[in-house]
Amino acid sequence: SSGINAEWPLRPGAQQAQQEMINTLVTNAVEAVEAQLDEQIEKYEKMDDDDLEAIRERRIKQMQKLQAQKQEYKNLGHGTYDTITNEKEFFELSKKSDRMVCLFYTDTALRCKIVDKHFQTLCQKHYETRFLRLNAEKAPFLTDRLKIRVIPTIVMVKDANICDRIVGFDELGGVENFPTSLLEWRIAQNKVINYSGDLSRPPVEEKRKKYRLRLCVDTTA
Numbered sequence: 001s002s003g004i005n006a007e008w009p010l011r012p013g014a015q016q017a018q019q020e021m022i023n024t025l026v027t028n029a030v031e032a033v034e035a036q037l038d039e040q041i042e043k044y045e046k047m048d049d050d051d052l053e054a055i056r057e058r059r060i061k062q063m064q065k066l067q068a069q070k071q072e073y074k075n076l077g078h079g080t081y082d083t084i085t086n087e088k089e090f091f092e093l094s095k096k097s098d099r100m101v102c103l104f105y106t107d108t109a110l111r112c113k114i115v116d117k118h119f120q121t122l123c124q125k126h127y128e129t130r131f132l133r134l135n136a137e138k139a140p141f142l143t144d145r146l147k148i149r150v151i152p153t154i155v156m157v158k159d160a161n162i163c164d165r166i167v168g169f170d171e172l173g174g175v176e177n178f179p180t181s182l183l184e185w186r187i188a189q190n191k192v193i194n195y196s197g198d199l200s201r202p203p204v205e206e207k208r209k210k211y212r213l214r215l216c217v218d219t220t221a
Helices: 012-045 049-075 087-096 111-125 140-145 180-190 203-220
Strands: 081-084 099-105 130-135 153-158 161-167
Touching: 081 087, 081 111, 087 099, 087 130, 087 140, 099 111, 111 130, 111 180, 153 180, 161 180, 180 203
Parallel strands: 081 130, 099 130
Antiparallel strands: 099 153, 153 161
């Protein structure tokens, strides 16, 4: 025996039925999208100039509000990944920013540098949250108070209260090459950052599902 589990090929009729089912699913999806677009177009065609102007003005105000909020966050230090040096800074900044994520690190823990790389990306994407790092060895009081025993530990703060933490990499697949999107999803569980994806399913799992579907379509083409 070669050790390879071979599957019996589908009968020609079964292959055709499978392909027809896939074609039907794709057609239905396209028709649903087209129906939504037609509905939107019809809605806009019924609007007069005053309606369109009101929509434009509302959109402009929304953009101005978002820009002003982003500038406010920037003034608080958001958008950068900074190192703080003591517990006092930690408490002061947690009062200034509604949402904060802090990496407790040591210079000798190489995994902390992996988190650093991800945080440098996330801090620019999520202006609504302050991203920081604090050397655990230079903050013995806070480290002991938070019962931090494993490095790296990521602590999440919301409204000046500790709301969540990530200890080591176990929740990130137990590997060092996890994607930034997985860490982003995990941090978002307690709404410490704004997240538009599905909180009930890790993004890695979703990518695998799409990959399996693509393989299925390719092999039946």
